[in-house]
Amino acid sequence: MKDGIELTLVGLLKKYGPAQVSLPIESGQTVLDVIGRLGLNPELVAIVMVNGRQRFKDSPLHPGDRVKLLPLIGGG
């Protein structure tokens, strides 16, 4: 998606949202905004990868970004 981001939810996070989805994004929006829009509890998202690099949740997103959200939940 040109104007948005490609979002992938990994592993057990799929219990809480779609495995893969394209989302429109407005300038200045952060990873945390996206997590909020999906209705996810931010604490369930442990590792944020943007274009293959680990980023903090307050990192701004840009159109065309590939975002991967990885949980660490359930016990291990």
Add this chain to the structure above:
Amino acid sequence: MLNGYGGQVLRVNLTQGSVEKSDLDPDLARDYLGGRGFAAKILYSELEKGVDPLGEANKLVVAAGPISGLLIPGAGKTTFAAKSPATGGYADSNVGGMLSAEMKFAGYDLIIAEGVSPKPVYLYIDNDTVELRDAKDYWGQGAITAETALKKELGDDFQIALVGPGAENLVKYACICHDFGRQAGRAGVGTVMGSKKLKAIAVRGNKSIPVADVGEFRRVGREMLEFCKNSDAWDVWVRLGTAGVNVPSNEWGSFPTRNFQSGHFEEMDKMTGEYMREQIVVTDKACFACPCACGKYSYTKKWDVHVEGPEYETAAFLGADVGIPDIEDVAYANYLCDELGIDTISAGNVIAFAIECFEKGIITTEDTDGLALSFGDSEGVFELIQKIAKREGIGDVLAEGVRYAAEVFGGGSSDFAMQIKGLEISGYESRDAPAMMLAYMTADIGAHHNRAWAITYDIEVGRDGVTPDKAAKVIELQHIRPLLDALGGCRLQWVELGMPLDYYVPAMKAITGVDRSWDDLIHIAERVWNLTRSFWVREMDGFGREWDYPPPRWYTDPVPTGPSKGKLITKENVDKLLDMYYEQRGWDQNGIPTREKLDQLGLDFVPS
């Protein structure tokens, strides 16, 4: 021939300088599988109560498992076990890499080192040729230096486990080092090896491991491998390794900071897995048969050293817990610990404790050989690591571990000596994570996270709950993780990549030819758990609930900063967690396995 096994046990009497081979007992393999299962049974049956952990009567057990050396993803773990000089209780610690595979290619599932050698030696194993050789040229050398030298002398195809100066000097948390930067780090298994004057074990083998059904084994192994390769988490863990957890742990408020005063470190920019990857990682380094190389081999230009890591735990303890905010400084401290052969977790924990004592005025420069200790002082941390390994000045006290250091320093410092059962707590601040705290309280070597990484359950179901399901989850994990330790496998494929545990059932059947259900396997894990608990019961007069309590900081001091600000778990809730846990385990209210439970698990040789 026992399918899935090397088939032989090597018993080394270091006092006499003799080596004896015997066949692996098929009943032992049936009832305890391998790895930590073997270790627990041998230590319980062969050690008498009260033996000196650093004396002739203690034994060092090195154990492979039935999947070690085989094409099963993650089959690269080796268990080292002994009575712990750090805690006085049961200890095992495992290391990833190539050792257990090579042991089995040489035909051995177990090496049991007994006695104390009159002079430094190393154990040389080349298939059927087994010798104790003079180690005087290597004694005193750092672990990385000596491993390099041994490989030069013997050949690059030897796999080596060895100790550094920390173990030679009997630092209570010395580790056993392997493959240039991996360690069986915890509870002083290296100290035991050092006390026996056994500098190294070098092994090489070229035998095939017998497998019951090669076709089916190849099929299941490949399926497990394909699952791992195709996991959508694969690229994340290969890129970041365990250091990927630095950021989420800090966000959870569980990243031990300044001696666990807090769980939130403010200066994370140079502490993330990503920063580490971009700045210092040279090579992705895998354990045997692992399709997801979480090992990060690094080079820090700032300090001009190579080091494997820093792993999450090391970033926690040689970083945030001592207040260091730069992964390159952490990497150098890591290198020092690896070369000197001491555990980065315990070393960082006890150094952080000393710094807090200094800042609170409990100790002064008179106690520290003139060093002014402060959080964030990298050079000071480097110096303390070296003093500990050499047992110089204050290092001689800190080398005994944090429980002992608190006794020496006094001034109420035991309240924030962060240990349980004498083992320094590893990398999760748990005042806002009841299941994790319970996991630490009940871990069977003392406060270590790898028996049950329960914090991620707290995260999922809610942090505050002190509820029976949390005890149930801790127990469930305490069987799965140790089962993997018995098999010789790693948890990464399951925990991080999401590989279903069901795979181990057909895999084990194809390998051993024995048809066991998942419940059968878990039953063995529960047997082992009750046996290691029984080791503590036998060893410690009056053993019970009090041994399971966390340090007072965790139930009296609310977290001062960060996302868990104000949180703690009250003493009442600590007891509630233990009540639920003991009941669900079938133990009495003091945490002692009941006769009924022991009999149900086939532990009839354990007295009530």
Add this chain to the structure above:
Amino acid sequence: MHLTADSSKCTGCRLCQLACSLYHFQENNPKKSCLAIDPKFPDPGVFEVRTCTQCGECAEVCPVEAIVQNEKGAYYIDSEECTACLECVEVCPENVIFTHPDREAPFQCNLCEACVDFCAYGALSVE
């Protein structure tokens, strides 16, 4: 065609060697495999992979002409003809003709590609 390795992608896990032994000999034994990994540690901390380039020098030197090409063009040692003189092992410029005490004849890559299939890191390919 020959097997080629991008050593910079190798993690030293030895899955390739396990796969090789399991498909070549139906045994789990990386010491019976047809490619080699040389770890270079502690410095510079890399793995170097050696594979057969199918250069054919082994076939040229074999005194009994026991080394011939299979349908994929891979040189292989016909163990019926081989006299175990080991001249091929000595001449191999990559040092990738291997021996094992269980076997009289040496062995080398037959381009079965099991290693390529099992490598999780994309370090191996056939060109």
